[in-house]
Amino acid sequence: MNWQPNRGLSTSLSMQIVQWITEQIQNGEWPLGTKLPPQRKLALSLGVNRSTLQEAIDELKANGLLSAKKGSATYVSNDSWNLLVKQKQTNWQHYIETSIHKANYQTIQMINEFEQDDTVIRLGTGELSPSLLPTAELQRSLSEVHLDGKAIGYSSPQGDFSLRQAISQYVRKRGIETSPENVCIVSGGLQALQLIALGLLETGSFVFQNSFSYLNSIHTFQSFGMNLYSLADNQLTAGEIDRIRKKRQAILYTIPTLQNPTGKSMALDAKKNLYALSEAAQLPIIEDDVYFELLFDEPTPAIKSMDKTGQVLYIGSVSKTLSPGLRIGWVIASTAVIKRLADIKMQMDYGSSAISQQVVNYWLRTGKYEEHIEHLKLKLKKRAMVMQNLLTQYFGNVASWESPKGGFYVWLKFHKPVVTTELFMKLLKKKVLINPGYIYASNDARHIRLSFAYSSEEEMARGIEILYQEIIHAKV
Incomplete structure (x- = not known):
């Protein structure tokens, strides 16, 4: 989702969002029955406050284009297409929801989406930095x-x-x-x-x-x-x-x-x-x-x-x-x-x-492959030491971890259950992306998978400091 409202226009942000969502429905991008992303995620993607987004959604509901179902989910109304173009449309949302392969968890979808944003510090990414690739x-x-x-x-x-x-x-x-x-x-x-x-x-x-x-x-x-x-x-x-x-x-x-x-x-x-x-x-x-x-x-x-x-x-x-x-x-x-x-x-x-x-x-x-591996391990070992020092500096009293023995990851365990979707979203708003433990075990609220393989040393330092500030505010 690349579109965001233009703050330089005289038209209000909420009205621009109303017009944009209407166009998505008209163009068939959001067919009838489509489930809108959670408001927190959608507001973040659009670069607006939730109150601005809520104003636009309320307007679209009043117009009959959107409707709320049980709980907090919002959908494109089954009557929206008739209201706009007076004709029927395939309910692709039904196809999607009843298909064999299930959708990924919301957190993982957001990780996949924001990993494409070069302004985000990727503290959990499970791949090598472009600078480490030969x-x-x-x-x-x-x-x-x-x-x-x-x-x-x-x-x-x-x-x-x-x-x-x-x-x-x-x-x-x-x-x-x-x-x-x-x-x-x-x-x-x-x-x-x-x-x-x-x-x-x-x-x-x-x-x-x-x-x-x-x-x-x-x-x-x-x-x-x-x-x-x-x-x-x-x-x-x-x-x-x-x-x-x-x-x-x-x-x-x-x-x-x-x-x-x-x-x-x-x-x-x-x-x-x-x-x-x-x-x-x-x-x-x-x-x-x-x-x-x-x-x-x-x-x-x-x-x-x-x-x-x-x-x-x-x-x-x-x-x-x-x-x-x-x-x-x-x-x-x-x-x-x-x-x-x-x-x-x-x-x-x-x-x-x-x-x-x-x-x-x-x-x-x-033999190029094995030669590359030896050079790569030296670089990863240096990065692992940087991560180890940062964790000691910021989290020595509130979390535990094992010194990395190789690979990409440090498995950080907090003494208290502070790793929540709320923490994930707060960090994302500050352009820091983590892999929370609950995507690897559903009820986990104590772990974060940190990677020293992707972000630069400067980004690691800045990201870990931001993580520390959010954890302190969570009163660990």
């Missing part, structure tokens, strides 16, 4: 990659064979022995999860996960009627898992190295115990390993390295390390699973970008 090197590599007509056409269902060979070699550093036949190229780790949900699980399946989980912030599994079940540090027995799942399909999702959002890593013994539990419970594991290269110390072997029976589905990606825009990741699994995922992928997008696959293949084979 932009010049990537551009140079495009001239060094050999491209012919076949190479940039549609790739095989599993992805470019040469890239799959390179990945098979690369993952040996994780203790994983595999072949190109057991690798499927995907458009990032998220697509891997989508393919698994669509291709391997049935409605009503259980997805076991950590108490605080990235899965709670997306609807990859939930939209298809699957049940997320949180484990406290994976403390369940095979018998308890069997009792919970009640003979339904189930799978366990874990990020064992630099977990999102907590930044924690599992010790080798914990990985072994988790794999033993999965074997005893006949519970397959999704091992999401997209952060392991960013561990400051040497990582322990992957859970997949222990797998002799195809129990583990392993996900890797360059989105967190090289470039999210390349959209290249991979799944390593048993032959039957890979064939199934490749078939579903071809039905969805007919293969990941051929040019991106060639670039990643080049970086893996020439």
Whole structure:
């Protein structure tokens, strides 16, 4: 939403909003039944006070174009189109609300929207700063990659064979022995999860996960009627898992190295115990390993390295390390699973970008990728120290956290429950964007996922100070 009222016009702000909303209805942008964004969000997007927006909404209600339903929601009136153009219109809002894939949570929608605003300090963003991406090197590599007509056409269902060979070699550093036949190229780790949900699980399946989980912030599994079940540090027995799942399909999702959002890593013994539990419970594991290269110390072997029976589905990606825009990741699994995922992928997008696959293949084979990782870790370590010092300076008496061991994140825990939607909105009004803990566990009011990977050191300092001021006003 890019439009805002013009304060230089003689027409009042509220009347400009009335005219703009009327135009959205007339043009079919807001069909009948459309639910308006919450007033707080809409007022923020339009750059006006809520009282100004309320005045405009009251006028539109009086004109019969908007109506209020039970609660505080406001909708485009079912009679609005007739009032404007005397003709019927498809109720797209009904289509939207009854579709299979559910809308994201309001906070996450706002995070996605305001991450596009360059004036906002992004304290929670889960990606590298543009300054940390090897932009010049990537551009140079495009001239060094050999491209012919076949190479940039549609790739095989599993992805470019040469890239799959390179990945098979690369993952040996994780203790994983595999072949190109057991690798499927995907458009990032998220697509891997989508393919698994669509291709391997049935409605009503259980997805076991950590108490605080990235899965709670997306609807990859939930939209298809699957049940997320949180484990406290994976403390369940095979018998308890069997009792919970009640003979339904189930799978366990874990990020064992630099977990999102907590930044924690599992010790080798914990990985072994988790794999033993999965074997005893006949519970397959999704091992999401997209952060392991960013561990400051040497990582322990992957859970997949222990797998002799195809129990583990392993996900890797360059989105967190090289470039999210390349959209290249991979799944390593048993032959039957890979064939199934490749078939579903071809039905969805007919293969990941051929040019991106060639670039990643080049970086893996020439050693540029590992060289870049070493430089990147040094820069992230410096940023992590800046964040650590800022947190000590401002929050030493009101919160706790673990010193970052790599990756992007610090999991800040306040002594009192102060992390609310109200705090999120107040910070957003001051151009500071956070990832509150409640998007990773619905009832959480004590955590914030902070990232030291995106904002500059100056922005981090300014953002943390603003966060501190809001927390102090909340009387921690």
